[in-house]
Amino acid sequence: MTKHATTALAFCLSFALPAAAFADWQPNRPVEFVAAAGPGGGTDTFARVVQSALSKNELLTTPIIVTNKAGGSGAETFVYAKTSPKDPYKLFFGTQDAYVLPLASKLSYDPSKDLTPIAALVFDPFMLWVNPKSSGIEDVKGFIAKAKENPGKLKVGGAKAKEADETLMTLIEQAAGVDLTYIPFKSGSEAAIQVAGGHIEANVNNPAESVEQWKAGVQKPLCVFEDARLADKTVIADGKSWNDIPTCVEAGLDIKSFAQPRTVWMAANVPPEALAYYTQLLQKAAAAPEFVAYAERGAQIRKVLVGEEFKAFIAQHEASYRDMYKRNGWLRGEK
């Protein structure tokens, strides 16, 4: 009996030992990148840009497989994370959705228990856009005036319901004291085209989704929801650059920073060595030329958060969303 026990112990040890020698952890099989968005969506592009930055610069030599789990506004991705705990070969790509989705819907994962945060690699600013020709709105003052004249008649589009876009729209309503109607679309680009075609008056989204419409003269940015103007001074359209777009506070709409982090997660209880490895790896990816070019194209704010700093950001960001959701009556169980 004891003999069996010792062999069993030796057997277990033989498995445990390599783990102890794992200080320098390296993946030795394909790594799966799970994107919480459908193909072509913002998070999908994010995951694939990281993939290309890693494989082109040979930062990660094992194959990388990108899969899309967009169901339930991306919740499918994080539920999937819950079903594969400890798996160091799966990274999950999202936005603030990882911790904001469970605020409004009953979902089976708990972001604080079932996910391990790795990093936020870049932040997407939000802008308020209109079609200057069809709506006759040229600036924020004009927008507010028009909204006050026609309460509830101004249509603002955005991606999906009860997420970043609609939250921001309710912030505009509160800051300006107006009543708008929000119309959800499947994606931000779809909402942008609706504005460009003159079907709705305005939309809020990331600069990248509307920049081509701006160049074509069918959309115009009114203000950026940031504390400071965007840095890029390259002229884009109408002789203006991103830097020429006023912040919303400057333009008379008192909403400060509302950026969307692009985040990467692992499942719960992953080996700390693997976490350390990916933290470093992703920092390298964020500095790679492919990623820099991606961030510049999208007029994104380059700021990398990892470790405790990232955790603190999540706690503060989630709390602010919880507040906003509470005000809008969207919190789960408060219908």
Add this chain to the structure above:
Amino acid sequence: MDISRPTMEVATASATALIGAVVCYGALQNGISWADGAPQPGYFPFYIGCLIIFGSAVTAVQTLIRRDGETGAFLDGARLRTVAAFFLPIVGFTLISGFLGLYIGMAIYVFYAMLTAAKFRLHNAALTALVVVVVNFVIFEKLFTVPLLKGPVLEYFGIY
């Protein structure tokens, strides 16, 4: 055991009506009225559920009224056995795959089907199973890098 066509008609209509009821119940949880100028999320599903129940009910009643018209067999005993002999191994395949992974499930299923249905010899059936597994492995894992479910056994042997 024979199943007559009217029996099956009524059974199917009851099943679809049940789905309709489930849909209605689910829709009620989302709210089914018309609010703020637009329908609530449960509005369409609720009426869809109602229409399913309605259609199913009419089908069932029609069958019962026309009782004497169409009384042919839906499925007689021999055919039922043939269908079951084909379908049950697929269920087994799925069940095994859930625990041991798709490749092992596939191998066992193909081996069994070749042995019983196609009347292959033992080694030919084994060979066919092996070929199917290898071809799928190459296509999915190597060519397109789509990972199929491996299960604990392959995992143990370091195949992922």
Add this chain to the structure above:
Amino acid sequence: MGNFGQLMDGFAVALTAHHVLIMIVGVLLGLVVGVLPGLGAPNGVSLLLPLTFTMDPISAIILLTSMYWGALFGGSTTSILFNIPGEPSSVATTFDGYPMAKQGQAVRALSLAFSSAGIGALTGVIVITLLSGWVAQFAMRFGAAEYFAVYFMAFASFIGMAGGSPFKTLVAMMLGFAAATVGMDTISGESRLTFEFDELIGGISFLIAVIGLFGLGELLLTMEEGLKFEGVKAKLDLRTIFRTVAEVPRYWATLVRSALIGCWMGITPGGPTAASFMSYALGRRFSRRGRHFGKGEPEGIIAPETADHSAGSCALLPMLALGIPGSATSAVMMGGLMIWGLSPGPMLFTTQPDFVWGLIASMYMGNIIAVVLVLATVPLFAYILKAPFTVVGPMITVVCVIGAYTVASHTFDIWLALLFGLAGYVFKKLDYPLAPFVLAMVLGDKAEDAFRQAMLTSDGSPAIFFSNGLVSTMMGLGIFLLLLPAITALAGRIRSGAHKAEAA
């Protein structure tokens, strides 16, 4: 003729030996992906995407689009031979393709499908060439109400079509709508009909339903009918291929109608799947041999195939010009575009003419290569059919099960496919039509979203559906198509009444 000159420049870009080789490789990979039901074009293209990171954008897009053409053709192959649509858009091809194959004319069915598909694709590319500048402007006019009108027309053309019990049609169609509802609702952000099952939060995949209803369901039927797969009798005669290709121009009316429907649905947000259904339904309505549809009629193959492929080609245009993908596959390609550093949008045509026109030129070449290659595979598939069904059946089962799994890597989906398989078997035996189910599942949630968006835009006034010429015309056409069966029936009754009166 500015477009023509640019197209010639495009040919100069696309017609290098390197690019032709890429096209051949792409088409071949696409054929493999298209034949396997779980993979399909969108998956295949996204799997190839990483390979393109190191290529220049034009070579990359040629590889991806060629794969797309290959996958579209491959999807039709399994539809015809095994009643398993390899692609969602080839579901309608099963309606007549499979019966024809069962009658021992598999080679003819495949040749018909491929040659009409080629014609459809080329029509689509010609439309893109001629109208590229105008389409972006036109597509911009589509708001939520116009989207809804497009879907409404597709439904309306289909409704009067199904024969048999109208109540069974109703049940089938509504079940399709219900299946499309499962999952997260775009407009409210609430989950519907998921009953808190994690597996259902992503909704019920259309592919799972199709693999079950058509693939597994048909296998069960074939088993029951005594293990016979009539395709066995298919004689492999290479001359059949040429004879069939020569036969195609005879159906010019169906070709023209279907290509027009396809281009329309590709440019507007309808997409290839809806296009093939609508084209099939209208073919059945307007063809002289419409009554024979569903029994292996050549026009029943030509109509959906032509429309599917012309829509598939045209769907690339809104993707390039607006950044709004017209199909699942073009959504993946759009992702690729952004990673290569190109921004799809109205300015792409002026800022990247080499890329755009190189791509359009490659579409001519790629489709011709695809038709030739796919016709060359016909003998191979005919050979597979010679194997006894007891061997082929389990193999198809394996393909179906793997296909169900690869859709989302869920074991649950395999069970769901088995359930759909049983349902498909019972429904077929009891004469429930499957086509309305499939159409409702494809378009149901999109139509609902568009309707609710339109209602929000108009503050609840239905007048928005008749607020301008475009949307009124589409709604009017839709209503006309909806009432057409009733009108023809009424006209027939009056005429026969008149006959009786004369006789009396």
